[in-house]
Structure formats: C-alpha cells, structure tokens
Amino acid sequence: MxxxxxxxxxxxxxxxxxxxxxxxxxxxxxxxxxxxxxxxxxxxxxxxxxxxxxxxxxxxxxxxxxxxxxxxxxxxxxxxxxxxxxxxxxxxxxxxxxxxxxxxxxxxxxxxxxxxxxxxxxxxxxxxxxxxxxxxxxxxxxxxxxxxxxxxxxxxxxxxxxxxxxxxxxxVPRVDAYLLSHPQEGRCIQNIGGIGNVAYIPPRHGDWLSKIRAWDTGPGNSLLDLAVEHLSAGAKTYDQDGNWAASGTPCHPLVEQWLNQDYFHLPPPKSTGRELFGVAYLHQCLKDAQAYQLNTADILATLTELTAASIVHSYRTFLPEMPQRVLLCGGGSRNLYLKSRLELLLASIPVLTTDEVGLSADxxxxxxxxxxxxxxxxxxxxxxxxxxxxxxxxxxxxxxxxxx
CATH class of the missing domain: 3.30.420.40 (ATPase, nucleotide binding domain)
Incomplete structure (x- = not known):
C-alpha cells in the first residue's frame, strides 16, 4: 500500500x-x-x-x-x-x-x-x-x-x-513545522522542559522548510527544580506557578555572568542536557550567588531569569530575524513568573502557549x-x-x- x-x-x-x-x-x-x-x-x-x-x-x-x-x-x-x-x-x-x-x-x-x-x-x-x-x-x-x-x-x-x-x-521541529506553521507569520515554538529548545518556523511559503532552525537553548526547568529541592531541603520538587521565584528579585549581574558560559555562544546546531545543566552546574551557581548575599527567593528568581534570558539571547544571536509570535509548551509554560519574564524581555512579541492555537502544551x-x-x-x-x-x-x- x-x-x-x-x-x-x-x-x-x-x-x-x-x-x-x-x-x-x-x-x-x-x-x-x-x-x-x-x-x-x-x-x-x-x-x-x-x-x-x-x-x-x-x-x-x-x-x-x-x-x-x-x-x-x-x-x-x-x-x-x-x-x-x-x-x-x-x-x-x-x-x-x-x-x-x-x-x-x-x-x-x-x-x-x-x-x-x-x-x-x-x-x-x-x-x-x-x-x-x-x-x-x-x-x-x-x-x-x-x-x-x-x-x-x-x-x-x-x-x-x-x-x-x-x-x-x-x-520535534519537523512535527512542529507541519502542525504549527503559519502562512504569513514567523513563529518560535519554545519548549521548556528540563532543557529548553526552540524551533523557528518561517512563514509557510517558498522554500520554508529549509529555513527552519532549531536547537537547545539551554536550561529550562532542570536548574529550577534542582534548586527548589535543594533550597526546600526536599520538601518541594518544583515551584508551583513560579510563585516562590516571583517573591524574589533577580540579580542581573549574576545572570550576565552565567550567560558568558560557552554553550550560550556556540552556534547551532547544538544540543545539551543535564550533563551540563545539572547538579554540578547548580552548585556552581549557588557558589557564585554567595557574593551577592541572595535569599532563597532571590536565587530562584535569578535562576528563572537565566532560563528566560538564555532563550531571548539565543533568539537575538542566532535567528535570521525575530519571530512575530512565540508559542510555549512543556511544563515551563505553566510557570507564570517565567512566562512574564519572557514577555518582558521579548517586549512587543506576543507570548502564548500552543494550547491557544489548538495543540496541547502539556x-x-x-x-x-x-x-x-x-x-x-x-x-x-x-x-x-x-x-x-x-x-x-x-x-x-x-x-x-x-x-x-
């Protein structure tokens, strides 16, 4: 057949x-x-x-x-x-x-x-x-x-x-291309699982498929979940809606320091995992944070800012042009504080979830x-x-x- x-x-x-x-x-x-x-x-x-x-x-x-x-x-x-x-x-x-x-x-x-x-x-x-x-x-x-x-x-x-x-x-990008592309609109499909990954899908005309770009942006929820478990002494495994992080203040100099990590500047195609953004990385982040005397909420806010900032840095550095819309999926799409930070850093670019265009974000x-x-x-x-x-x-x- x-x-x-x-x-x-x-x-x-x-x-x-x-x-x-x-x-x-x-x-x-x-x-x-x-x-x-x-x-x-x-x-x-x-x-x-x-x-x-x-x-x-x-x-x-x-x-x-x-x-x-x-x-x-x-x-x-x-x-x-x-x-x-x-x-x-x-x-x-x-x-x-x-x-x-x-x-x-x-x-x-x-x-x-x-x-x-x-x-x-x-x-x-x-x-x-x-x-x-x-x-x-x-x-x-x-x-x-x-x-x-x-x-x-x-x-x-x-x-x-x-x-x-x-x-x-x-x-996943090939699947994203056929389920989430748009005739006139360039889109970034941003998955935020343990690791973040993006698929940039240009408007669906001409040789559009060959112009798709995708890569792992860096940490998604991995560092946040590890930090929550560490900072709560095992009482919690994740930050519900980002509420704990939202009660803190991100330390921007620390985020800028972390963004100097080589992975963020390596051009796509690229991929990563917990082998880099795992327990050892978290402990290094916690050690770096000591110089700023941050409380637990500030640490979580700063790690959340790293996820958001690394995503936006990735777009601005490696995309041929910024998208007209960002569609979030994965567990991180439920982190309201993370979503709000992305919206702020992306300025006028709408940030939605794939739920809002008919495909389950979860x-x-x-x-x-x-x-x-x-x-x-x-x-x-x-x-x-x-x-x-x-x-x-x-x-x-x-x-x-x-x-x-």
Missing amino acids: HPTEEAAVSTRVIGLISGTSVDGIDAALVEISGTELDLKVELLAGVTYPYPAELREKILAVGAGVAISMAELAEIDDAIAQVFAQAAQNIQTGHQPTTLIGSHGQTVYHRPPADRGIGTTPHSPLPTPHSLLGYSLQLGRGGLIAHLTGITTVSNFRVADIDIGGHGAPL FKEAIAFAVLAYWRHLGIPGNLPTATGAPQEVLLGEIHQSYS
Whole structure:
C-alpha cells in the first residue's frame, strides 16, 4: 500500500516520553491522518503517570553519573519499559484499541558530536574529541514495551540521526513545522522542559522548510527544580506557578555572568542536557550567588531569569530575524513568573502557549513522538537536518513487533 493511501485512513497512536526533569511519563493517545502538509492530529487523551519514587531516584542518580553495574542498568532499563507499557495500557481505557506506540523513553545520557557539541561539565565546556559521532542513551526498551502491551512499538528515535553525524536532537521541529506553521507569520515554538529548545518556523511559503532552525537553548526547568529541592531541603520538587521565584528579585549581574558560559555562544546546531545543566552546574551557581548575599527567593528568581534570558539571547544571536509570535509548551509554560519574564524581555512579541492555537502544551512532546512513530510506519523521514545538523533526512526509530 502506498503511504498516502494508508495515511488516508486515520490511525490511533500512543506517544510516550519522560523528559530530563524525570517528572513522570507523559502519555498521549492521538488520532492521526494525512502525512505532512495535510497532517492532522486529534488528542483523545493525555495523562502524566508519575514514576514510582524509588525508580525516579535511581534514574536521577544514573543521570547524575553515579556508577552502577551492567546488571543494575539492565534492571532499570526493564523497570522503565514496564512503567511505560503500563502507561500505554492505562491510557487506552475507554477507547478503541491502538495499533502503534511511539516511545521516546527516558534519556539518561546525551553527548553531542565532538566537533560541534559541548562538554559535560560547567568547568570543561568544550570536549576532548572522543568521536565525531554523538551518543545518546534512552532507557525503556521498545522490545519489552511491545511484548508487554501486544502493540507494535517504535523506539530509539535518536540513533539514526546520530549515526550520520547529527545531534539526534531536537527531533520535534519537523512535527512542529507541519502542525504549527503559519502562512504569513514567523513563529518560535519554545519548549521548556528540563532543557529548553526552540524551533523557528518561517512563514509557510517558498522554500520554508529549509529555513527552519532549531536547537537547545539551554536550561529550562532542570536548574529550577534542582534548586527548589535543594533550597526546600526536599520538601518541594518544583515551584508551583513560579510563585516562590516571583517573591524574589533577580540579580542581573549574576545572570550576565552565567550567560558568558560557552554553550550560550556556540552556534547551532547544538544540543545539551543535564550533563551540563545539572547538579554540578547548580552548585556552581549557588557558589557564585554567595557574593551577592541572595535569599532563597532571590536565587530562584535569578535562576528563572537565566532560563528566560538564555532563550531571548539565543533568539537575538542566532535567528535570521525575530519571530512575530512565540508559542510555549512543556511544563515551563505553566510557570507564570517565567512566562512574564519572557514577555518582558521579548517586549512587543506576543507570548502564548500552543494550547491557544489548538495543540496541547502539556502533551505536545508526547504527541510529537506519536507522529514520529506514525511517519516511521509510513516510511517518511522524521528528522530535520537544519535542526540536528545531520547531512540528510533519515527514517527515525526502530520498529519492535509484538509477538504476544
């Protein structure tokens, strides 16, 4: 069957992802039809399923570089697959059966290509060239998800792009292009998960697809969540609506100092993760803040300002032109204080959420991996070379058939 014929019939797909904040598994059940310009997606259900506390702690420890045995790694890999499979089964309740799952899994390590990437600590921002190819590890193996659910599962989306020299990130911009582009308006789709990433989508005419630019802007919620947990002695894991930060005052000299970090000045394509903007980076930030005698609210306000300022700095430095509209998604889109700081720094540019243009801000990433699985099933490339730095388009994801 030709892909366009198969795509004429709508398909139910489940998208699964847990981001760098390790908040839980975002699951989206969607109805998809069309292929690219005629792509249509309807969200039938979206739920976030928290990780069991013990598993979350193990994931965070692995991501922070704690040494474990191969046997322990295998156990965590299987445990993540099991909770992903359970999420896929639960979200189908009350709906017609699903025939396909797209699972991003849980990233525990990401190293960009050495010739264009960044280092893994705040003290050595430029890497020793171990390899010209990057490396990215997502746990929660697709084969086990397929076995447990009885549903064909596409996983390991980043590898094909990395294998030809790309960053394997960001992967969502191609989906953004077909779901959120506008005929006359240039837009920035700004995801604020643990890490922030942007897709600049020019007006949809002419050779518009080749003009899309995308990259990781830097920290999103990662530093904020780590800081909240540290400053509250574990009593809180995130800043609800940004209220704690909003009660403080950002220290602008400190933000300017932090913006001198090499990553912010590295031209796209580029990608990053908790390997750089993680626990060690937070402790360096807290050490830097001591000179200014900031209280806890001021520290949070300053870290929030870093996220906002790094996003805006990224636009002004690397975009061909500023967008006419910014659309936020991800958990950070619910941080009202962060959103207000972005609005202030972007001046006259409207800042909305993707909810306001018809695409769930909370589940957009999960929806995207459902689409990427659907494209893989149809034989349609999923990466965007201008975003990942890969030399060409490739099919993304490994297909795991169910034999149960």
